[in-house]
Amino acid sequence: MNLISKIEELEKVSASLEPDPVQRESFIKQVKEFADRFYGNLDDSRTYVKGEADLDKVRVSGQKLSFEEIINLYEDQVASIGINGASGGHLGYIPGGGLFMSSLGDFLADITNEYAGIQFASPGAANIEEAVLVWLKEIFGFPKDSVGNLTSGGSVANLIGLIAARDHHGILGSEIKNCVVYVSQQAHHSILKALRIIGLWGVHLREVSLDENYRMDAQNLAHLIRTDEGQGLRPCLVISAAGSTDTGAVDPLREISQICNSHGLWFHVDAAYGGFFTLVDSKKAILDGIEMADSLVVDPHKGLFIPYGSGAVLVKNRSAVIKSHHYTANYMQDAIKENDFDNPADVSPELTKHFRGMRIWLPLQFHGIKPFKACLEEKLLLTQYFREKLQDMGFIIGPEPDLSVSYFYYPFPNGNENEFNQKLMELIHLDGRVFLSSTILNERFLIRIAILSFRTKISTINKALEMISEALNKLL
Numbered sequence: 241m242n243l244i245s246k247i248e249e250l251e252k253v254s255a256s257l258e259p260d261p262v263q264r265e266s267f268i269k270q271v272k273e274f275a276d277r278f279y280g281n282l283d284d285s286r287t288y289v290k291g292e293a294d295l296d297k298v299r300v301s302g303q304k305l306s307f308e309e310i311i312n313l314y315e316d317q318v319a320s321i322g323i324n325g326a327s328g329g330h331l332g333y334i335p336g337g338g339l340f341m342s343s344l345g346d347f348l349a350d351i352t353n354e355y356a357g358i359q360f361a362s363p364g365a366a367n368i369e370e371a372v373l374v375w376l377k378e379i380f381g382f383p384k385d386s387v388g389n390l391t392s393g394g395s396v397a398n399l400i401g402l403i404a405a406r407d408h409h410g411i412l413g414s415e416i417k418n419c420v421v422y423v424s425q426q427a428h429h430s431i432l433k434a435l436r437i438i439g440l441w442g443v444h445l446r447e448v449s450l451d452e453n454y455r456m457d458a459q460n461l462a463h464l465i466r467t468d469e470g471q472g473l474r475p476c477l478v479i480s481a482a483g484s485t486d487t488g489a490v491d492p493l494r495e496i497s498q499i500c501n502s503h504g505l506w507f508h509v510d511a512a513y514g515g516f517f518t519l520v521d522s523k524k525a526i527l528d529g530i531e532m533a534d535s536l537v538v539d540p541h542k543g544l545f546i547p548y549g550s551g552a553v554l555v556k557n558r559s560a561v562i563k564s565h566h567y568t569a570n571y572m573q574d575a576i577k578e579n580d581f582d583n584p585a586d587v588s589p590e591l592t593k594h595f596r597g598m599r600i601w602l603p604l605q606f607h608g609i610k611p612f613k614a615c616l617e618e619k620l621l622l623t624q625y626f627r628e629k630l631q632d633m634g635f636i637i638g639p640e641p642d643l644s645v646s647y648f649y650y651p652f653p654n655g656n657e658n659e660f661n662q663k664l665m666e667l668i669h670l671d672g673r674v675f676l677s678s679t680i681l682n683e684r685f686l687i688r689i690a691i692l693s694f695r696t697k698i699s700t701i702n703k704a705l706e707m708i709s710e711a712l713n714k715l716l
């Protein structure tokens with residue numbers, strides 16, 4: 241067989257990777273039917289189903305499956321087990337979103353397969369990413385010349401922010417053991433993980449104490465910094481939370497920023513959960529000072545209700561970020577010039593990246609900002625409603641929350657209170673109509689409330705109350 245006939249032979253087989261218009265229409269119809277079924281059942285289906293996925297059923301054997309079989313497997317092995325991330329009944333951990341319009345953004349981005357890492361490859365995609373970042377800079381009061389990146393989530397965004405802090409302060413080599421980093425006792429573990437990944441194991445890590453609302457105690461921070469300076473150490477970085485995971489607490493950002501300013505420390509704010517509440521007028525005061533951060537992390541897959549896979553970081557010191565991430569190579573000479581720093585790849589460990597901007601930009605453009613604001617405000621009021629009703633049922637509730645995370649426990653007088661609340665949690669998980677998660681604070685077992693899904697409505701909270709009441713009655 242000559243070369244041409246061999247190629248033609250292979251082409252006949254490889255052509256099946258490109259469905260024809262009739263097949264495309266049928267596949268899209270089947271996905272639409274699945275979506276209709278899924279959305280149609282969302283209110284009535286359980287938010288949490290304990291169960292294991294069967295690897296054998298999804299094993300890649302190399303043989304073909306029909307599209308119908310694939311959709312059935314997805315429905316049976318993915319969408320029906322575990323926590324339903326699209327459900328408004330997800331009130332555990334920090335819930336995600338799942339806006340339908342984002343899925344269409346992903347669909348478009350995947351069809352044209354934009355290369356979003358570099359301007360040269362897709363100036364339009366890079367521009368859309370930049371447009372989202374410009375909007376973020378505006379709402380968080382960051383200067384126009386700061387830089388940003390759309391990441392896969394808060395963990396990678398924290399990583400980028402902390403790398404910038406490290407490189408700005410030159411915390412490398414023998415400097416590491418001199419440097420002091422200050423974190424809230426409520427810092428998310430992705431912060432500690434990032435410090436480890438970027439080689440800052442060896443810094444002095446100070447856990448700043450908290451006030452009665454679990455916010456970082458600024459007085460204690462100032463005291464620790466002065467003590468460390470007095471001992472000849474080098475305080476470098478403060479990491480605050482604007483909405484901690486456990487309790488939703490917002491640290492006193494302005495006060496902390498002033499302390500950072502007067503001692504020359506980098507101020508990193510992890511607002512992965514709480515940042516977007518800045519869109520709600522009543523929460524502007526508590527988030528006051530967020531604009532003073534040197535680096536800021538927010539998670540559109542939390543407070544903007546985008547599906548999982550969307551974080552963002554903003555950093556004021558452009559050169560610190562570029563210093564760590566800008567690279568050129570001979571094979572990139574057409575695409576990246578020596579002094580051209582305008583590419584998403586200059587601000588991120590990623591070169592090739594998913595065109596994430598589209599799943600954020602499309603819903604923002606389509607819906608406008610008003611429903612996002614209303615939805616966030618609704619979540620705050622639902623938290624208030626939930627707490628009031630729980631209190632009526634005899635639960636002890638946590639302090640007035642800064643945002644939409646709170647907790648409760650049942651004061652069990654005749655026995656082990658932690659054990660009682662743990663059993664209550666187990667019953668709630670077994671029921672699964674609504675999903676809640678637990679934590680431990682000061683050795684007390686607590687059930688958390690985290691209201692952030694855009695699909696959580698007053699009917700969801702009433703369902704949660706009914707479920708909790710039934711579980712409680714089984715134990716009393």
Ligand SMILES: Cc1ncc(COP(=O)(O)O)c(C=O)c1O
Nearest residue numbers: 334393394395428430485512513
């Ligand atoms: C305050 C905070 N920071 C960081 C993260 C990590 O973000 P991600 O899970 O998007 O990586 C979370 C996740 O819940 C969080 O609540």
